Amino acid sequence: MSVKFGLIGGGIMGEALLSRLLNLGVYQASEIVVSEPQSKRQNFLAQEYGVGVTADNCQVFTASSEVIFLAVKPQIFSAIAQEISAVIEQSHSPLVVSILAGVPLSQLEAAFPSLPVIRAMPNTPATVGAGVTAICAGAYTKTNHLEKAHQLFSAVGEVVEVSESLMDAVTGLSGSGPAYVALIVEALADGGVASGLPRAVAQKLALQTVLGTAQLLHETKMHPAELKDRVTSPGGTTIAGVAELEKAGLRSALIQAVRAATARSQELGK
Numbered sequence: 001m002s003v004k005f006g007l008i009g010g011g012i013m014g015e016a017l018l019s020r021l022l023n024l025g026v027y028q029a030s031e032i033v034v035s036e037p038q039s040k041r042q043n044f045l046a047q048e049y050g051v052g053v054t055a056d057n058c059q060v061f062t063a064s065s066e067v068i069f070l071a072v073k074p075q076i077f078s079a080i081a082q083e084i085s086a087v088i089e090q091s092h093s094p095l096v097v098s099i100l101a102g103v104p105l106s107q108l109e110a111a112f113p114s115l116p117v118i119r120a121m122p123n124t125p126a127t128v129g130a131g132v133t134a135i136c137a138g139a140y141t142k143t144n145h146l147e148k149a150h151q152l153f154s155a156v157g158e159v160v161e162v163s164e165s166l167m168d169a170v171t172g173l174s175g176s177g178p179a180y181v182a183l184i185v186e187a188l189a190d191g192g193v194a195s196g197l198p199r200a201v202a203q204k205l206a207l208q209t210v211l212g213t214a215q216l217l218h219e220t221k222m223h224p225a226e227l228k229d230r231v232t233s234p235g236g237t238t239i240a241g242v243a244e245l246e247k248a249g250l251r252s253a254l255i256q257a258v259r260a261a262t263a264r265s266q267e268l269g270k
């Protein structure tokens with residue numbers, strides 16, 4: 001069978017997408033090839049998923065007929081673009097999908113002249129199919145390319161289309177957001193331990209509280225402020241806790257975190 005999907009960079013995000021695409025039957029293992037310099041990682045991906053592996057990015061580019069998926073660190077993008085420029089031909093025009101934080105369509109399109117390009121920002125819950133990905137289309141992207149990107153990222157969660165000017169903000173919020181939420185879960189569990197709970201019980205309560213609250217907000221479409229009001233009894237326990245969070249500036253800290261990550265995404269693209 002011929003190769004349709006080429007993955008450049010078989011790390012955390014590349015593997016997340018790869019495993020879901022295979023599970024859902026979007027591609028067969030024989031239709032996927034991955035370029036990855038670490039031999040340990042190559043062996044793992046070949047054994048775990050049965051996909052083709054190589055250290056040669058140019059081979060992946062030339063072999064893949066439908067999609068080239070870029071999942072390397074943004075800092076090495078120019079080196080990869082340089083390598084691949086040697087093998088770009090007019091007769092071969094796969095869709096290029098990049099998930100590189102900060103790297104704008106202008107840089108991607110300069111590296112892949114005349115090719116359809118989509119810039120995307122997924123997040124790590126993609127690993128369990130619960131991610132959210134924002135996508136935006138380049139100048140040579142047609143409806144069928146956008147449909148393909150929707151199909152790929154639907155395999156790992158929700159998909160939203162945004163204009164490119166919003167991609168850095170998306171990166172600061174949902175791209176980086178799983179780390180903020182993980183810190184909150186960890187800190188809640190620490191608070192439980194500080195109040196006398198065994199670690200395992202505190203961890204379970206903290207995680208299920210975050211999961212359950214997210215599910216409740218999601219299913220009822222209730223505004224978060226309304227949910228907060230429903231939990232806080234007059235003169236009760238919750239308002240005592242909420243007052244401490246306000247004193248410590250939790251909301252302000254989260255707003256500043258998203259803004260700082262957005263600014264860093266903008267810097268990575270310069």
Ligand SMILES: NC(=O)C1=CN([C@@H]2O[C@H](COP(=O)(O)OP(=O)(O)OC[C@H]3O[C@@H](n4cnc5c(N)ncnc54)[C@H](O)[C@@H]3O)[C@@H](O)[C@H]2O)C=CC1
Nearest residue numbers: 009010011012013036071072073074099100101122123124
């Ligand atoms: N980790 C996350 O939560 C998210 C990451 N991203 C973006 O995804 C991209 C990849 O991130 P991760 O998967 O977290 O990183 P990672 O470090 O897990 O994966 C990158 C992979 O690229 C490989 N690599 C290094 N040099 C290479 C080369 N010259 N050619 C081919 N492969 C090479 C590495 O060995 C590694 O396996 C980044 O650009 C990041 O901005 C986007 C959304 C979320």
Ligand SMILES: O=C(O)[C@@H]1CCC=N1
Nearest residue numbers: 101171174175176177
């Ligand atoms: O930290 C980063 O740069 C990447 C992009 C979004 C999540 N992780």
